[in-house]
Amino acid sequence: MSLSHLTNRRRTDLAQPFPADWNSHDEFFCYTRGRFITNESHEMAIRHVKFNMNELAKCAAKSIGPDSAHCVRIDKFPDGMFNKTFLFTMDNGAQVVGKVPNPNAGRAHYTTASEVATMDFVRSKLGTPVPKVLAWSSKASENSVGAEYVIMEKVSGLQLDKIWPNMDIKERFELVKTISGYQKSWMSTSFSQYGSLYYSSDLPDCDECTLSKADGSEVKEHGFSVGPSTGREFLDDGRMALDFDRGPWDTVEQYKTAVGLREIACVQNISELPKSPVSLYGPGTYRPSRSKKTAVLESYLRLLRFFLPLDRSISSSYLWHPDLHAENIFVNPERPAEVLGIIDWQSSELLPLFDHAREPYFLDFDGSYSGSLNPPQLPDNFDQLDPVEQGKAKSLYLKNSLVTLYRKFTLAKNETLFKAMDFRRSTSFEMMLLAQNLLVDGESLYLSRILQLQDEWSCLPGVSASGYPPFPIQFSEAEAASINKDSTGAIRGMEIMRQLKESLGDLWPEKGVVRSDQYDQTKERLKQAKTELIDRLSRSEAERAAWEDAWPFDE
Known part of the structure; x- marks a missing residue:
């Protein structure tokens, strides 16, 4: 899934001359595309995956063919919500793309195994231009990388x-x-x-x-x-x-x-x-x-x-x-x-x-x-x-x-x-x-x-x-009245959220995430919006406490 408002197509420049310890770059393993407004420690954790990048670089080089090929540069593409993707460049100029799923991408083995088989079928049986998979593993415990991975042609x-x-x-x-x-x-x-x-x-x-x-x-x-x-x-x-x-x-x-x-x-x-x-x-x-x-x-x-x-x-x-x-x-x-x-x-x-x-x-x-x-x-x-x-x-x-x-x-x-x-x-x-x-x-x-x-x-x-x-x-008159009341309340809740979203404009945290440079500004604006919303909607201390409890964003 994409977050177009966060798109930054400049690859992270972490190139170093070969040989290099690629594992020393923490950016490879963390979510770096933005900040989460709610429950950030959890959201970052389910998008953090530690693996042996040195071994993945070797697998990338080996997937090309010649034993003499060595990886001399690794560029990280902007994070997706479920995967990390890298461009591996070899000393002979060849390039391949590597993909490692985050913990939130899916169930172990099944997600990667299905993706690879699907790409093969669509490419070979249905005639769709899909990158060819060069190497892959859906079982982290059975490979030297320590994670599931897919290495494929660069489109x-x-x-x-x-x-x-x-x-x-x-x-x-x-x-x-x-x-x-x-x-x-x-x-x-x-x-x-x-x-x-x-x-x-x-x-x-x-x-x-x-x-x-x-x-x-x-x-x-x-x-x-x-x-x-x-x-x-x-x-x-x-x-x-x-x-x-x-x-x-x-x-x-x-x-x-x-x-x-x-x-x-x-x-x-x-x-x-x-x-x-x-x-x-x-x-x-x-x-x-x-x-x-x-x-x-x-x-x-x-x-x-x-x-x-x-x-x-x-x-x-x-x-x-x-x-x-x-x-x-x-x-x-x-x-x-x-x-x-x-x-x-x-x-x-x-x-x-x-x-x-x-x-x-x-x-x-x-x-x-x-x-x-x-x-x-x-x-x-x-x-x-x-x-x-x-x-x-x-x-x-x-x-x-x-x-x-x-x-x-x-x-x-x-x-x-x-x-x-x-x-x-x-x-x-x-x-x-x-x-x-x-x-x-x-x-x-x-x-x-x-x-x-x-x-x-x-x-x-x-x-x-x-x-x-x-x-x-079948519904009784009382049940129908209760249903209509709940529906009216749900529509009101949706309207309140729509107004909140409108008030934040471009600072709204779509899917809970914003650009890193907007994080502090968004937090401050949400704090203001919360105060304004509670002042506008509350008619008692009990209601103020209830709106405090209902607020979906972290302080």
Whole structure:
């Protein structure tokens, strides 16, 4: 995952003449991209990994081939949230990239093993430009480095985010068509199971996977197997440490059921419920509780079969890139529509097509698109707007134009993907999507949505297929009133958090982190904002104490 507002593309210059003790550079092992506003010691600890850099440098040199090659320079790329990545330069000028996962990247062995197998499959079987893996180890105890690692080819070209702002809409659309072509190739092969992909040698208890080709034929793919999911939703917010069904699953209903059971297991067993990133809960707002989260998830499980689409083509299992943003796409700077490499396949999953089928992140789509295939229009009062508002209107117009072109092209060239994208706009998809993160937030609004669902019941896919059974969940008037009250409180909590975020502007700690040079300023501004918020919202000492307790940031 990227934090674009923290991006600093200058590599850390730690070059020294060979021979050198690379282990003496603490920066290699620590998170150095920014500072965390809350629980910083913990956040830094889960992003600190100590390993033998001297040995990793040797592995990097050996991966190139000649015994005479020696590593003479190591540059650290800006930290990601889950990995550390380095550029190794040899005395013969050759360069390779090395990647070491942080403790928070995923479960030992599985995350690295799946990433490597996925890169191989996408590169060799699906024809996508992915860097070739030259050496790797998913078992820290069995290598000289003392950590899991992947060494791969260095991708040529430039990251898309460096040139995207200067590309006109024609160039951008040409790139969109290129990416759409790769998506088409990813859809040339579906899998018989849901989970994540591995080499069969890394999953001795699993059978080799069965693939369905575009012509309807089924074949065994020798050397590859489907195993436990490495998706972030099975790892983040304390989930990684708990035991629950991680797959693989044979049907989409089994997979979506496992999601609900996963959230219930985490709600009931995690030591402390995660704080919401979008709401501030205090007096007069909704207050999360384990019992309400569990009850809502049980309702989701009762309704699930009615949400699933009848069209199996959009619920079949496909392999997809999990984070197709501009920093993960490398292009030819002379011909930006030519993609030279797509990186960061960690946490890739084999999921229903409707879970994959969203507009690529590099389109900078913010959800404001109407869904129409008609060309967007500038506001009628555009000429009366001030320059700042005109700039915003033009930016939104360009984004929506590009999204419209993408959707039109997808409809013309890849109708099944378009149908999956259309399903994502349905109530059914909304109800499945929101259930995936109820450990963290959203149970009050989810229950309110169930209350409204009675009016849409006959339109759900599984209802007509089941002969239009009655709505399976009944609410008394008192229960409905309580649900509406909780929903109103949740919306108020979200509005308070929105106002807080707006008041901080560029200092807002996205994902809890800010640039190091903004840390002190952000802390001071949050302190001021806290005082202002408590003074504005509190009507008693008890309420002041409650807002103090609800404040999500460290002093």
